[in-house]
Amino acid sequence: MYEFNYHRPASLDEAKRILSGNDEAKLLGGGMTLLPTMKMRLAQPSDLVDLSAIASLSGIEVAGDSITIGAMTTHAQVAASAEVSSRIAALSVLASGIGDAQVRNRGTIGGSVANSDPAADYPAAVLGLNATVITDEREIAADDFFTGMFETALGPQEILTAIRFPLPKRAGYAKFPNPASRYAVAGVMVAETGNGVRVAVTGAGANAYRVSEMESALSANFSASALDGLAVDASELNGDLHASPEYRAHLVVVMAKRAVAAAGG
Amino acid sequence: MPSTVSFTLNGEPVSAEVSSRTLLVDMIREQLGRTGTHVGCDTSQCGACVIHVDGVSVKSCTMLALQADGADVVTIEGVARNGELHPMQAAFREHHGLQCGFCTPGMIMSALDLLQTNPDPSEGEVREWLEGNLCRCTGYQNIVKAVLSAAATMRG
Ligand code: FES
Ligand code: FES
Numbered sequence: 001m002y003e004f005n006y007h008r009p010a011s012l013d014e015a016k017r018i019l020s021g022n023d024e025a026k027l028l029g030g031g032m033t034l035l036p037t038m039k040m041r042l043a044q045p046s047d048l049v050d051l052s053a054i055a056s057l058s059g060i061e062v063a064g065d066s067i068t069i070g071a072m073t074t075h076a077q078v079a080a081s082a083e084v085s086s087r088i089a090a091l092s093v094l095a096s097g098i099g100d101a102q103v104r105n106r107g108t109i110g111g112s113v114a115n116s117d118p119a120a121d122y123p124a125a126v127l128g129l130n131a132t133v134i135t136d137e138r139e140i141a142a143d144d145f146f147t148g149m150f151e152t153a154l155g156p157q158e159i160l161t162a163i164r165f166p167l168p169k170r171a172g173y174a175k176f177p178n179p180a181s182r183y184a185v186a187g188v189m190v191a192e193t194g195n196g197v198r199v200a201v202t203g204a205g206a207n208a209y210r211v212s213e214m215e216s217a218l219s220a221n222f223s224a225s226a227l228d229g230l231a232v233d234a235s236e237l238n239g240d241l242h243a244s245p246e247y248r249a250h251l252v253v254v255m256a257k258r259a260v261a262a263a264g265g
Numbered sequence: 266m267p268s269t270v271s272f273t274l275n276g277e278p279v280s281a282e283v284s285s286r287t288l289l290v291d292m293i294r295e296q297l298g299r300t301g302t303h304v305g306c307d308t309s310q311c312g313a314c315v316i317h318v319d320g321v322s323v324k325s326c327t328m329l330a331l332q333a334d335g336a337d338v339v340t341i342e343g344v345a346r347n348g349e350l351h352p353m354q355a356a357f358r359e360h361h362g363l364q365c366g367f368c369t370p371g372m373i374m375s376a377l378d379l380l381q382t383n384p385d386p387s388e389g390e391v392r393e394w395l396e397g398n399l400c401r402c403t404g405y406q407n408i409v410k411a412v413l414s415a416a417a418t419m420r421g
Contacts, residue, residue, distance in 0.1 A: 002286065080382070100312075
């Protein structure tokens with residue numbers, strides 16, 4: 001790891017000040033991706049702005065029809081929250097299956113979403129549950145947020161502060177985990193929301209994406225059998241030593257069916 | 266630029282001069298001389314470096330020393346009381362939960378975190394929780410046995 005300047009601001013304003021005019025600075029959430037990347041010298045930020053001392057960025061707030069989770073809330077906190085599990089069980093299932101216990105104790109929802117790792121779990125939840133990404137500058141709809149592999153709609157100086165999940169009528173998440181890392185080889189969030197059925201896939205493409213054929217099939221009939229015979233095009237999917245694009249295409253359908261079953265369909 | 270990091274280590278205040286890139290595990294081992302915490306992989310995979318920071322288990326090879334400033338840190342050295350092995354340590358010895366012992370400090374710190382929230386875990390829950398702790402010797406059987414037995418002892 002190369003040297004850098006470390007900052008732990010106590011407020012969002014102070015964090016903003018450090019970021020401004022400092023193109024090589026990076027925000028540090030739980031560091032579960034950024035620190036390993038820096039250790040491998042694949043990233044060389046001039047400054048790290050550790051957001052852990054900004055109290056307003058952590059916590060889970062329940063409103064009538066939504067749950068808002070602060071960016072610095074850890075996966076373990078989301079997984080342990082009775083408020084989350086009673087309202088969006090699929091989200092607790094997802095959080096409790098990320099990495100391992102120690103990764104869940106440090107890793108944060110904001111860090112995971114802002115990183116848009118193609119194999120991370122949370123992007124499927126944000127997109128599938130039609131969440132809103134809240135930053136210090138604006139609110140971004142899930143459909144506009146993930147723009148590519150490790151790419152999002154966030155500006156270079158923008159700070160993701162929270163994610164607001166509207167309560168779905170029902171939702172389920174299923175993933176085929178890489179047996180070593182627990183990253184999703186393919187993971188699918190299926191949700192029946194106020195605006196119809198949404199199906200979001202992670203692990204298979206460059207970034208989390210929706211599958212409209214599955215959404216229409218499930219809108220007509222919310223059951224796993226509605227997806228029978230539906231094939232996913234492998235041509236745009238990821239292939240690596242863990243799974244070929246064809247295998248991922250197959251897994252997407254299987255995981256979608258399991259997610260529907262988990263949602264009670 | 267070196268900066269001073271201070272935290273509580275096993276109940277005692279400690280501090281050291283570190284650079285920004287000093288990992289917490291390196292500060293603990295090399296600067297504070299507590300070598301019970303091991304480095305197996307240095308890539309967040311093996312769990313040999315698991316310690317507790319502010320009450321929860323973390324991989325200390327994947328934390329900066331600077332991030333621990335002001336924290337409450339507990340390592341394997343802080344687990345025994347008055348020269349008596351902690352029930353978890355005693356159970357590992359009793360059930361042959363270790364062979365070379367390299368993974369053991371991390372296994373114990375991880376298992377203790379499990380019992381904080383789940384004092385009566387099933388065998389499956391123990392296995393799942395220890396996902397992030399690799400052992401190259403035992404085959405895990407006796408580690409799981411040791412954790413279940415310690416849990417029973419600790420429940421009293
Ligand atoms: S040394 Fe930290 S996880 Fe292996
Ligand atoms: S006892 Fe040797 S690695 Fe676990």
